[in-house]
Amino acid sequence: MPDKGKAAVMVGFKRPFEVREYPIPKVEPGAILVKMLSAGVCGTDVHTWLGHTGGKVLSFPVILGHENVGEVIALGEGVERDWTGEPLSIGDRITWPTTIGRYCYRCYNCVVAGIPNKCLNRRTYGAALSCDKPPHFTGGWAQYCYLFPETAVFKLPKDLPADALVAAGCAAPTMIHASERAGIREGDTVAVQGSGAVGLFGAIIAKESGADKVIVIGGPRERLELARKWGADHTIDISEVRDPEERIRLVKEYSIGGQGADVVFECSGVPNAFAEGVRMVRDGGTYVVVGQFMDAGPVEGFHPFWVTFKHITIKGSYSWEPRHTWRAVRFMAKANSKYRFEDLVSHRFPLEETTKAVEMVRDWKVVKAVLDPWK
Ligand SMILES: [Zn+2]
Numbered sequence: 166m167p168d169k170g171k172a173a174v175m176v177g178f179k180r181p182f183e184v185r186e187y188p189i190p191k192v193e194p195g196a197i198l199v200k201m202l203s204a205g206v207c208g209t210d211v212h213t214w215l216g217h218t219g220g221k222v223l224s225f226p227v228i229l230g231h232e233n234v235g236e237v238i239a240l241g242e243g244v245e246r247d248w249t250g251e252p253l254s255i256g257d258r259i260t261w262p263t264t265i266g267r268y269c270y271r272c273y274n275c276v277v278a279g280i281p282n283k284c285l286n287r288r289t290y291g292a293a294l295s296c297d298k299p300p301h302f303t304g305g306w307a308q309y310c311y312l313f314p315e316t317a318v319f320k321l322p323k324d325l326p327a328d329a330l331v332a333a334g335c336a337a338p339t340m341i342h343a344s345e346r347a348g349i350r351e352g353d354t355v356a357v358q359g360s361g362a363v364g365l366f367g368a369i370i371a372k373e374s375g376a377d378k379v380i381v382i383g384g385p386r387e388r389l390e391l392a393r394k395w396g397a398d399h400t401i402d403i404s405e406v407r408d409p410e411e412r413i414r415l416v417k418e419y420s421i422g423g424q425g426a427d428v429v430f431e432c433s434g435v436p437n438a439f440a441e442g443v444r445m446v447r448d449g450g451t452y453v454v455v456g457q458f459m460d461a462g463p464v465e466g467f468h469p470f471w472v473t474f475k476h477i478t479i480k481g482s483y484s485w486e487p488r489h490t491w492r493a494v495r496f497m498a499k500a501n502s503k504y505r506f507e508d509l510v511s512h513r514f515p516l517e518e519t520t521k522a523v524e525m526v527r528d529w530k531v532v533k534a535v536l537d538p539w540k
């Protein structure tokens with residue numbers, strides 16, 4: 166094993182990434198060291214770099230990257246299996262959720278509320294720890310990643326390409342969680358607002374979860390073509406249908422029974438989509454708000470009356486838990502021969518071009534960008 170490895174290091178908001186070398190850490194009992202195979206550039210990384218997420222959860226200098234697949238190169242004492250009980254050996258490919266170690270199971274949210282995805286003591290890979298301090302490799306944009314004891318790791322099936330999982334990235338567990346929140350049933354009409362990675366994955370998950378009709382509202386055209394290729398029955402291009410009233414009317418027209426969608430997912434991140442989405446839900450239906458991960462401001466023209474009068478359920482869905490990471494692996498293993506998510510990777514960048522990678526994602530110039538630390 167070499168004694169040093171490279172990492173792309175974020176030294177400050179909007180500042181160019183620097184490639185730095187750090188010593189490879191010793192693996193403590195319970196920990197795992199992986200050689201990184203593929204690391205995605207997620208929209209959240211771009212927001213982090215631009216400073217939209219604030220500095221609260223960041224420790225500079227920091228290695229970003231939380232859509233990760235790595236190859237096990239060292240197992241700490243006592244690590245013999247992944248979190249489903251599968252035997253784990255050197256050479257296996259694994260993925261892991263963003264949470265460092267275990268949720269605390271000592272805070273109100275973990276213990277009483279039962280929502281460990283909102284653990285009050287949660288720390289994440291690719292954000293919480295400064296890479297100046299050992300074990301240094303605490304984000305995916307590097308040649309190695311150090312996985313602390315009790316991190317939920319899952320082995321990839323042999324025939325699932327690392328790039329497929331990374332290309333689906335955060336969108337997969339995000340929407341698997343949101344779909345669980347929504348409780349999609351056979352015969353449902355599901356409308357998805359937004360056709361970014363999360364929205365497109367939402368359409369796939371809805372269809373594969375038993376939805377009868379799937380409607381995607383978004384743009385640009387190429388994205389909607391992809392949505393149709395992946396199973397959307399109808400798409401509504403917001404650059405063509407500019408009037409929200411008309412979009413609501415179309416969702417009702419496309420819905421089975423003509424009353425609106427049983428389930429609507431908000432995956433756009435645009436505040437005003439909320440006022441529109443509530444009215445796309447049928448009476449008694451469910452609206453799951455997934456896309457408002459950053460505070461983009463208030464909603465104009467929202468009538469709380471709609472919620473009562475339509476007797477609807479509105480739910481938020483924040484991040485995910487290890488079980489959704491595992492379900493994402495299983496879903497991809499089952500469905501990837503059909504969707505071939507690895508084909509979405511349109512750009513591969515060496516660590517030296519991390520700044521360019523992040524800028525291109527910011528400017529919507531890539532379908533999916535991954536960092537290849539060995540390029
Ligand atoms: Zn992400």
Ligand SMILES: [Zn+2]
Pocket residue numbers: 268269270271272273274275276281283284285286287
């Ligand atoms: Zn907790």
